[in-house]
Amino acid sequence: MSISRFRARGVLRAVSHSAPPPFQAFLDENRDVVWRYLVSTVGAGEAEDCFQETFISALRAYPRLRADSNLRAWVLTIAHRKAIDAHRGRARRALPLAEIDALDARVANGPQGGEGELWRAVGELPPRQRSAVALRFIADLAHRDIAHAIGCSEEAARRSLHEGLAKLRAQVAA
Amino acid sequence: MRSPAREAIERELRLGAVPSPARSEQAAAAAERLVERIAADGLADIAYATLDSPLGELHAAVTRRGLVRIGFAEEGSDELAQELAQRLSARIVRAPRMLDPVRRELEEYFAGSRTRFELELDWTLIGPFARLVLARTAAIPYGSHSSYGEIAAQAGSPRGARAAGNALGSNPIPIVIPCHRVLHSGGGLGGYGGGLERKRWLLELEGALQ
Numbered sequence: 001m002s003i004s005r006f007r008a009r010g011v012l013r014a015v016s017h018s019a020p021p022p023f024q025a026f027l028d029e030n031r032d033v034v035w036r037y038l039v040s041t042v043g044a045g046e047a048e049d050c051f052q053e054t055f056i057s058a059l060r061a062y063p064r065l066r067a068d069s070n071l072r073a074w075v076l077t078i079a080h081r082k083a084i085d086a087h088r089g090r091a092r093r094a095l096p097l098a099e100i101d102a103l104d105a106r107v108a109n110g111p112q113g114g115e116g117e118l119w120r121a122v123g124e125l126p127p128r129q130r131s132a133v134a135l136r137f138i139a140d141l142a143h144r145d146i147a148h149a150i151g152c153s154e155e156a157a158r159r160s161l162h163e164g165l166a167k168l169r170a171q172v173a174a
Numbered sequence: 175m176r177s178p179a180r181e182a183i184e185r186e187l188r189l190g191a192v193p194s195p196a197r198s199e200q201a202a203a204a205a206e207r208l209v210e211r212i213a214a215d216g217l218a219d220i221a222y223a224t225l226d227s228p229l230g231e232l233h234a235a236v237t238r239r240g241l242v243r244i245g246f247a248e249e250g251s252d253e254l255a256q257e258l259a260q261r262l263s264a265r266i267v268r269a270p271r272m273l274d275p276v277r278r279e280l281e282e283y284f285a286g287s288r289t290r291f292e293l294e295l296d297w298t299l300i301g302p303f304a305r306l307v308l309a310r311t312a313a314i315p316y317g318s319h320s321s322y323g324e325i326a327a328q329a330g331s332p333r334g335a336r337a338a339g340n341a342l343g344s345n346p347i348p349i350v351i352p353c354h355r356v357l358h359s360g361g362g363l364g365g366y367g368g369g370l371e372r373k374r375w376l377l378e379l380e381g382a383l384q
Contacts, residue, residue, distance in 0.1 A: 019264045021256070021264065023265050024267050027208070031201045036193065036201070039197070059217055119191075122187075137191045165183055169180060
């Protein structure tokens with residue numbers, strides 16, 4: 001029986017790990033966590049655009065990935081950058097106050113990435129603390145991967161997370 | 175040191191971060207819109223989908239060049255995507271609309287109203303010798319059949335019928351490249367990657383078994 005026959009049956013899959021998994025499998029596996037991360041950081045209104053841009057960027061870079069990469073940490077790093085871009089874009093566009101109010105009202109309408117009061121408070125944290133909290137509790141990333149996603153030292157990531165949690169505690173106590 | 179208050183907060187964050195069905199539905203819908211955009215903008219290298227047929231589910235994949243792969247139900251669509259990711263490109267998405275022309279021609283074929291396929295084919299998965307064999311095979315008209323020996327001779331094969339049989343067995347685009355039209359010279363059905371029952375069914379559909 002020829003090699004190609006074996007290949008066609010996927011037998012060689014076990015010994016060949018040169019390529020990342022099919023993009024579709026990667027998308028199916030990570031769409032939930034990316035969506036929830038984005039809703040918790042940029043709000044429901046902008047999550048859709050950021051989601052599309054995150055995965056389009058991932059698709060472009062995809063063939064250069066190593067098969068053993070931590071794909072979840074990688075795609076959340078991209079999502080984090082898109083979220084930052086969205087914040088900057090929003091600041092640059094300098095919406096009239098009335099529109100900002102409308103947007104905030106819409107965003108505040110439902111619970112955010114996580115559900116409930118506390119997660120609404122997460123949405124009001126400064127961006128880096130908000131990202132650290134969301135990456136820790138929604139995406140379940142280790143400190144090292146949070147640091148990589150945010151683009152800071154592990155120590156700084158730990159600090160952002162700690163400060164974010166302290167702020168939440170104060171808010172809940174108030 | 176963690177205070178009890180901080181632990182309570184962390185616990186609540188974890189509870190609140192459990193995926194809700196509503197969020198999962200939104201994410202699935204967003205992913206579907208994403209894949210449509212990827213397909214429409216030509217950003218993926220391969221699109222695949224599962225089609226219904228009288229032979230059971232068929233998994234089909236197209237590249238920019240054309241139809242590259244058809245798999246029978248037993249192979250599974252995840253396995254097929256995995257195989258194509260390894261052999262061609264990992265930029266592969268499930269985009270049923272991209273398979274519309276393939277679906278249409280197959281439906282017409284199974285309804286008996288189409289006797290030749292006009293789909294563009296991508297021969298990338300087919301090696302040089304198999305290409306000679308399968309090109310000859312593609313030329314066997316609807317409703318007739320040939321033998322392994324004849325195909326081998328036409329392909330100029332010094333290796334004979336067995337080599338031709340192996341090449342046919344590795345056909346990545348069955349049905350459309352009609353390897354089911356190649357039989358044993360003694361009149362036996364020979365082999366078929368999708369099982370002899372399917373081979374017989376196809377030959378009967380074409381009126382080639384009398």
